Amino acid sequence: MTATAIRIQESNLNPATAVLDHTLSAGEPYLLEIQQGQTLRIIDVAGNQAVDVIFYNRNDGAEHYSATQTLLRQGGIYLTTGSVLYSDDGNPMLTIVADTCGRHDTLGGACAAESNMVRYALQKKFMHSCRDNYLSVLQHADIGLGKRDLVPNVNFFMNVPVTADGELTFADGVSAPGKYVELRAEMDLWMLVSNCPQLNNPCNAYNPTPARFLLWE
Numbered sequence: 711m712t713a714t715a716i717r718i719q720e721s722n723l724n725p726a727t728a729v730l731d732h733t734l735s736a737g738e739p740y741l742l743e744i745q746q747g748q749t750l751r752i753i754d755v756a757g758n759q760a761v762d763v764i765f766y767n768r769n770d771g772a773e774h775y776s777a778t779q780t781l782l783r784q785g786g787i788y789l790t791t792g793s794v795l796y797s798d799d800g801n802p803m804l805t806i807v808a809d810t811c812g813r814h815d816t817l818g819g820a821c822a823a824e825s826n827m828v829r830y831a832l833q834k835k836f837m838h839s840c841r842d843n844y845l846s847v848l849q850h851a852d853i854g855l856g857k858r859d860l861v862p863n864v865n866f867f868m869n870v871p872v873t874a875d876g877e878l879t880f881a882d883g884v885s886a887p888g889k890y891v892e893l894r895a896e897m898d899l900w901m902l903v904s905n906c907p908q909l910n911n912p913c914n915a916y917n918p919t920p921a922r923f924l925l926w927e
């Protein structure tokens with residue numbers, strides 16, 4: 711598998727005509743319903759934030775985003791303009807139609823109590839994590855999704871380069887304030903988000919910041 715080229719593409723959609731404009735505070739979770747054909751923009755408001763996202767088919771929650779299908783089909787490990795996000799059933803879920811950041815991670819996963827403990831220190835276990843964000847929002851949403859549905863996610867704006875030795879490194883972001891990625895929904899979706907609260911690695915520059923979501927018909 712090779713690295714995907716960075717493909718910068720700007721959008722001509724006007725935020726004033728969006729049907730949804732939501733700013734998510736640093737470290738917080740979010741669940742959004744998206745209709746097939748709608749276009750979603752995720753904005754890295756202050757730069758260097760990691761936005762951890764899992765997509766589900768809203769008509770069949772058992773069908774979810776699949777990193778394996780997505781990487782195999784595009785023959786590359788990063789997401790950028792033109793990338794199609796596939797489900798575990800092999801169906802296209804979303805297509806990236808614009809991207810001013812140019813690279814999004816598919817391998818780093820979501821931070822969790824367990825990874826905080828193993829990667830950093832025993833006393834970091836109970837710090838706020840993406841996995842706990844996911845679980846708390848699903849628990850309140852009552853949409854038939856739970857712990858078993860937490861699959862490997864996309865990390866928008868996060869930079870996890872693979873070294874020549876095949877190792878993953880959490881590097882400082884390639885993103886910057888105001889950079890965005892825009893996706894067209896190819897099916898009705900749930901988007902489960904954790905605006906990563908991590909304080910122990912440079913995925914969000916040790917300083918979690920807000921993310922903004924816009925949606926167009």
Ligand SMILES: [Zn+2]
Nearest residue numbers: 821840906908
């Ligand atoms: Zn995280």
